Amino acid sequence: MSEENKVLNFIEEIVEDDIRNNRHGGRILTRFPPEPNGYLHIGHAKSICLNFGLSMKYGGKTNLRFDDTNPVTEEVEYIESIKDDIKWLGFDWGNREFFASDYFQQIFNFAVNLIKQGKAYVDDLSSEEIANLKGSPTIAGTPSPHRDRTVEENLTLFEEMRQGKFKEGEKVLRAKIDLASPNMHMRDPIMYRILFTPHHRTGKEWCIYPMYDFAHGQSDSIEGITHSICTLEFENHRPLYNWYIDNIGIFPSRQIEFARLNLNYTVMSKRKLLQLVKENLVSGWDDPRMPTIRGMRRRGYTALGLRNFATSVGIAKRNNLIELSLLEHSVREDLNKIATRVMVVSDPLRVEILNYPKDKLEWLQVENNSEDPNSGKHEIPFSATIFIEQEDYMDNPPPKFFRLTKGGLARLKSAYIIECVDVEYDELGKVSSLKCNYFPESKSGSDTSGLKPKTTIHWVESNHALDISLRLYDRLFTVEEPDKQEGDFKEYMNPNSLVINNNAKGEPYLKTAFLDNVKHFQFLRKAYYVFDQDSTSDKLICNRTVELKDTFSKPK
RNA sequence: UGACUCAUGGUGUAAAGGUAGCACUACAGAUUUUGAUUCUGUCUGUUAAGGUUCGAAUCCUUAUGAGUCAACCA
Numbered sequence: 127m128s129e130e131n132k133v134l135n136f137i138e139e140i141v142e143d144d145i146r147n148n149r150h151g152g153r154i155l156t157r158f159p160p161e162p163n164g165y166l167h168i169g170h171a172k173s174i175c176l177n178f179g180l181s182m183k184y185g186g187k188t189n190l191r192f193d194d195t196n197p198v199t200e201e202v203e204y205i206e207s208i209k210d211d212i213k214w215l216g217f218d219w220g221n222r223e224f225f226a227s228d229y230f231q232q233i234f235n236f237a238v239n240l241i242k243q244g245k246a247y248v249d250d251l252s253s254e255e256i257a258n259l260k261g262s263p264t265i266a267g268t269p270s271p272h273r274d275r276t277v278e279e280n281l282t283l284f285e286e287m288r289q290g291k292f293k294e295g296e297k298v299l300r301a302k303i304d305l306a307s308p309n310m311h312m313r314d315p316i317m318y319r320i321l322f323t324p325h326h327r328t329g330k331e332w333c334i335y336p337m338y339d340f341a342h343g344q345s346d347s348i349e350g351i352t353h354s355i356c357t358l359e360f361e362n363h364r365p366l367y368n369w370y371i372d373n374i375g376i377f378p379s380r381q382i383e384f385a386r387l388n389l390n391y392t393v394m395s396k397r398k399l400l401q402l403v404k405e406n407l408v409s410g411w412d413d414p415r416m417p418t419i420r421g422m423r424r425r426g427y428t429a430l431g432l433r434n435f436a437t438s439v440g441i442a443k444r445n446n447l448i449e450l451s452l453l454e455h456s457v458r459e460d461l462n463k464i465a466t467r468v469m470v471v472s473d474p475l476r477v478e479i480l481n482y483p484k485d486k487l488e489w490l491q492v493e494n495n496s497e498d499p500n501s502g503k504h505e506i507p508f509s510a511t512i513f514i515e516q517e518d519y520m521d522n523p524p525p526k527f528f529r530l531t532k533g534g535l536a537r538l539k540s541a542y543i544i545e546c547v548d549v550e551y552d553e554l555g556k557v558s559s560l561k562c563n564y565f566p567e568s569k570s571g572s573d574t575s576g577l578k579p580k581t582t583i584h585w586v587e588s589n590h591a592l593d594i595s596l597r598l599y600d601r602l603f604t605v606e607e608p609d610k611q612e613g614d615f616k617e618y619m620n621p622n623s624l625v626i627n628n629n630a631k632g633e634p635y636l637k638t639a640f641l642d643n644v645k646h647f648q649f650l651r652k653a654y655y656v657f658d659q660d661s662t663s664d665k666l667i668c669n670r671t672v673e674l675k676d677t678f679s680k681p682k
Numbered sequence: 683u684g685a686c687u688c689a690u691g692g693u694g695u696a697a698a699g700g701u702a703g704c705a706c707u708a709c710a711g712a713u714u715u716u717g718a719u720u721c722u723g724u725c726u727g728u729u730a731a732g733g734u735u736c737g738a739a740u741c742c743u744u745a746u747g748a749g750u751c752a753a754c755c756a
Contacts, residue, residue, distance in 0.1 A: 133696060133704085161756055196755060253754055260752055263684040267752090298754055308685040310752045319754035338756045361687055362751045383687085385749090390693090396756095438705065440695045442688090445749055449693050452706050462719060497719070528717080537715055570715065582715040651716045678717040 154186025426656030
């Protein structure tokens with residue numbers, strides 16, 4: 127055991143304890159149980175990493191199980207995307223792919239079992255009537271007039287429910303537990319309801335469907351799940367989870383709850399994300415501003431970055447609000463190691479190098495990534511006209527500005543040192559171009575000039591420059607907790623969450639890289655970028671994944 | 683004002699009665715042909731009040747604050 131393994135979260139402690147006590151023979155089986163009614167988000171990623179991580183750590187397995195017990199909201203479309211996202215994240219469930227709907231017959235049999243024990247009954251009351259008789263947390267519920275039907279009567283009625291002899295809402299099957307329980311979930315919860323909507327897998331075979339509480343734990347038990355990990359809002363369901371298992375007498379899976387992930391400046395509920403998509407406030411589930419796995423992937427976040435993030439947020443029972451900066455840190459950490467360095471000028475300022483021969487062109491070697499010695503090199507052109515970043519030149523620099531100024535020096539990355547000798551302005555008085563001289567003996571790698579410019583700036587040669595479209599993404603909301611504000615959360619959307627820049631100039635290698643399927647880049651001194659899926663070799667579109675840390679521009 | 687759960691720096695997470703640690707953030711400094719990376723350092727914390735104990739973040743009591751629950755959703 128290494129040092130880091132000694133710090134266990136509370137679930138790992140439970141698992142190690144179970145292994146120590148030889149519970150289930152030391153077998154560990156977890157599951158990830160998505161409902162196929164939406165796309166996976168970063169919160170699901172935390173759960174996926176937890177469940178798969180746990181089984182990998184303790185020599186167990188993890189099942190993928192679709193919790194498809196509500197045909198009204200579920201669609202096949204989501205199943206493929208969910209599987210795709212889990213694979214992309216880097217996890218493999220092998221052949222352990224299951225559906226709660228596969229267990230409908232067994233779950234039905236469990237219900238019959240409870241009816242026979244006198245622990246379940248068919249109720250004719252409407253949804254409203256049942257709710258009204260349920261009482262409140264401080265007031266006990268009132269029994270339904272149908273609570274004491276005979277076993278035979280219940281058996282017949284339930285079978286008739288199954289045969290489709292009743293309309294939707296006409297009858298339900300309820301567990302007979304305790305109408306006075308302080309836990310509302312124990313007040314004769316509904317086990318089955320009638321639904322004539324065809325199911326995406328079982329078609330019209332069934333017209334009665336088990337409720338979550340009578341399907342999830344049963345599926346866990348059928349699969350022999352040892353640790354059924356869910357989020358905190360199911361804490362109050364645990365007594366019911368256990369009651370069903372105890373009373374049916376099936377494999378005792380154990381439910382364990384942990385705090386879901388909350389990220390600031392975003393929303394995480396499927397319902398709200400769906401709203402953003404439906405109302406076209408984002409371009410889709412894979413909009414790079416979305417906290418969905420697809421969105422983050424399109425944004426350029428890496429699977430490893432996301433997995434590391436999931437690990438670093440930790441597992442506990444206390445409600446949390448994670449700062450976006452931790453996510454960004456995790457992503458940068460990975461990208462720093464793998465991103466190919468290129469030069470792209472987002473706001474070009476033309477520079478003429480007066481003492482460089484007008485028709486000369488040289489190709490210079492640059493490293494793909496100085497962090498990775500095996501990443502190789504590529505070539506960039508250099509000539510008498512180049513672009514640099516507008517913000518890298520100032521007439522009247524503030525103190526501590528050490529980029530280019532009139533009469534000042536700067537190193538062009540991987541090329542020469544230049545000195546600014548003259549400045550031209552447009553009619554508005556804005557700097558329109560620079561005249562510089564270069565120092566031939568200052569060439570990168572063989573510099574004998576003895577000059578020590580205070581900084582190195584990025585640049586792009588003008589004749590070979592590629593026009594690049596940049597999509598600059600920022601946080602989707604202007605407030606930390608959009609859900610907790612007054613009024614509609616959508617009022618707090620950040621109007622600048624997407625800014626498109628079509629003026630950027632990139633080095634020609636970008637096109638080669640695109641054709642070579644290189645994905646992640648660091649645009650030197652600016653940010654990490656990824657090619658958007660809409661790119662073609664003639665029109666490169668880059669999504670800004672995350673900016674580089676910048677300790678200079680902060681003070682303003 | 684019912685039940686369940688939780689409470690440690692700005693954020694997140696450890697410390698199983700014995701030095702309050704780690705990561706992120708922020709701020710310094712060093713290195714740097716990216717104001718990045720890397721390295722070093724600094725700031726800030728046990729919700730409150732009692733109790734048990736030689737000793738309490740940890741155990742007990744009470745208070746306070748927060749979350750969840752009264753869907754034929756999951």
